[in-house]
Amino acid sequence: MKEKTKSLNLRSGGAKTVKSAPRRRQCGTMAVHQRLLEQYPSFRQNLVDIERLVARRMLSGMAARAGGPTTIPIVVHVVFNSTAEDISDAQIKSQIVVLNxxxxxxxxxxxxxxxxxRGLVTDVNIQFALASKDPNGKPTTGITRTHTTHTSFxxxxxxxxxxxxGADPWPSDKFLNIWVCTFxxxxQGQLLxxxxxxxxxxKTDGVVILNTAFGTKGTATAPFNRGRTTTHEIGHWLNLHHIWGDTAHCEGTDFVDDTPNQQLPNFGKPHFPHITCSNGPNGDMFMNYMDYVDDDSMFMFTAGQVARMTATLDGPRSTIGT
Amino acid sequence: MMSKKVNADVLPQWWVHSHEEDTEAEMVFRPATFNFPPSRGRISFDLKPDGSLAESGIAPDDRRLETKGTWKLEDDNTLAFYTGSQSAPHRVMRITSVDKDRLVIKK
Structure with a gap:
């Protein structure tokens, strides 16, 4: 939901919003994010430019990348210490199936x-395939395997x-790099x-996934054994933000109009409706891929989220995919 | 009417969000030694006896965000977190109950 607004009607195109006063002071999360951005001035400017591009696209209703769907080549870098961490090709391929x-x-x-x-559930029109040619044009499985002395990262x-x-990336303007390792x-637990x-x-572009939360087979472990961690992380890679807006109050934003305002991340297997930030009667859209629920409890992107991802694919990630 | 002051002696600990125990109105925190099940993320705050604070949150890209500050328990059982030299707290939480094993705050 857009910043400093609360939705009264969450259907796409029919959102009616009102200004609301902050209920609490802003937590430190976004402030720290801003400091991180300040360490990398070009990253900060790039994000500003990307937001402008996304806003223009949403206003103009420009067409997505011509034709489609867009196929994005993936390279999976398996970085392992023990043999159990050297996950199988079948486990990796099961993740690609989930993404598709x-x-x-x-x-x-x-x-x-x-x-x-249900009317908001939207096809992103992107598909994924393990790369068939490496950066030098030679045939490849799209999987690299690296033994490391590190027991965790x-x-x-x-x-x-x-x-x-670890393992060096393949050129990130042509490949989506996915590193799979033990955290x-x-x-506070183990990152997924x-x-x-x-x-x-x-040089650091891509996503990193815990080996026991990758794919649906082998070492994948419930409740994170349906491949949704990778679906979520690629959402960030395509410029989606957390659906609760990355604050602990109701003033954060995910920069998307058709998702409800939401106070905090949801976990586990919530029951509908779960109301926060006066977002009744329907409450949080906790079944969205960009919330924090279990793998079997998330299953949708909205039209607004797809518009952001499409704009990203046409803009800052225009060199990747065919 | 003033509410009864909580036991401040048990507060200085590293508290981690035990979101599985949350209710619609309250958030539950447990000491860092608690046996938590796997989760996509947990916020935490380490309340040091000298009044210093180490917070850990969830970053927009799912990494952990570590921040330093100070903490203070107010007379009305409000836990206030401060950043740097700022006089206004960046986070305020009303404690419902606390013992050495469990901290409950109002959402």
Whole structure:
């Protein structure tokens, strides 16, 4: 939902919004994000430019990339210490199957979308394939395997470089790089994945996924064994924000008009409706891929989210895919 | 009417969001030693005895965001978090109950 507004009618095209006073002071999350952006001035400017482009596209209703669907080549970098972490080709391919259902709105569980939002479920018109040619034009499986002495990685991008125990990316203007590894365990738990938004440094562009949350087979473990962590992270890679707006109050935004205003992330398997930020009667759209619920409880992108992703594909990620 | 002051002695701990235990009106936090199940993310705050604070949040790209500050328990059982030298807290939470194993705050 757009910043400092609350939705009274959440259907696409019919949103009516009102200004609302802050209920709480802003938490530190976005402030820290701003500081991170300030460390990388070009990243910050790129994000500003991207937001302008997205806004222009949404106003003009410009057509998506001609034809379609767009096929994005993926390279999966498996970075392993133990043999169990060296996940199978079958597990990797099961993840590609999930992506090709979720990004084409062909996932059978979309039928569990509450009736009021079924009209918003939208095909992103993107499909994914393991790369068939490497950066030198030679045949490839689209999978690299790297043994590392590291037993786990944090979220500091070390897994994205051979010099720091990981695997170097393939050119990120041509390939979507996905690193699969084990994350460190901390008191807050173990990360399932992290992403990089468009406009960031090319050498770290892509997404990183925990090996037990990747695909639907092998080491994939419930409740994160339906491949939705990768669906979520690629959403960020295509410029989507968390549906709760990355604050702990009702003033955050996901820069999308057809998603309800929402206070906090939802977890587990929520029951409909879950009302926050005066967003009744339908409440949070917790079944959206950009919330934090279990894999079996998320199953939709909205038209507004697809517009952002399409604009991103036509703009900052225009060199990738065919 | 003033509410009964909570036991401040048990507050200085590293508290992690146990969102599985939340209700519609309250958020539940447990000490970092608690056996949490896997989750996409958990916020936490480490309340040090000297009044310093280390917060961990969820970044827009799903990484962890670590921030430093200070904390203070107000007379009305409000837990206030401050950043740097700012006089106004950036986060305020009303404590419903607390013991050494469980902190409950109002949403």
């Amino acid at each position: 259902k979720d990004y084409r709105a062909k996932n059978p569980d979309k039928n569990k979308t509450p009736t009021v939002w 944090s979220d500091d991008n070390a897994v994205k470089s051979a010099a720091t125990g 460190e365990r901390t008191p 994945g992290y992403a990089q938004f468009p406009g960031g440094p090319p």
